[in-house]
Amino acid sequence: xxxxxxxxxxxxxxxxxxxxxAKDITVDVKMARFGGYPAYAAVYITNPDGSYNSTLWVAxxxxxxxxxxxxxxxxxxxxGVTLDGISGASVGGGKTLTVSSSIADSMIDAGYEVHxxxxxxxxxxxxxxxxxxxxxxxxxxxxxGTGYVGTLTVKF
Numbered sequence: 097x098x099x100x101x102x103x104x105x106x107x108x109x110x111x112x113x114x115x116x117x118a119k120d121i122t123v124d125v126k127m128a129r130f131g132g133y134p135a136y137a138a139v140y141i142t143n144p145d146g147s148y149n150s151t152l153w154v155a156x157x158x159x160x161x162x163x164x165x166x167x168x169x170x171x172x173x174x175x176g177v178t179l180d181g182i183s184g185a186s187v188g189g190g191k192t193l194t195v196s197s198s199i200a201d202s203m204i205d206a207g208y209e210v211h212x213x214x215x216x217x218x219x220x221x222x223x224x225x226x227x228x229x230x231x232x233x234x235x236x237x238x239x240x241g242t243g244y245v246g247t248l249t250v251k252f
Contacts, residue, residue: 144207164215
């Protein structure tokens with residue numbers, strides 16, 4: 097076997113498994129129409145047993161208000177999450193927050209869910225304002241929120 101063929105086979109062996117274990121997802125959080133301050137939102141994944149798994153995005157810049165995102169805050173306090181690179185501005189009424197991320201293929205059709213907690217300064221707080229299962233059947237199907245989230249849609 098020549099050097100080129102050996103390098104090609106080795107390169108394929110190293111790259112192919114990583115392509116098979118990750119799935120790109122897009123999460124669209126369409127906010128309901130509301131007045132006043134923009135909403136803080138945490139977009140995160142829960143395990144099949146309902147416990148916190150990982151954070152995809154946090155919208156809101158004042159750290160003192162992040163505790164109002166109660167279910168998410170409870171999960172991250174146990175996990176010791178660092179928010180560098182996964183946070184941005186809060187989201188106003190009628191606006192859409194779009195989050196792109198990669199998750200393990202093994203999370204699809206395995207009981208994992210994407211959740212969104214929301215809170216508004218001088219307003220209400222909604223733990224699991226919307227939740228969507230990470231399933232092929234639910235892919236692209238909007239889920240209604242119960243508070244500041246109008247709809248949550250997960251695509252992969």
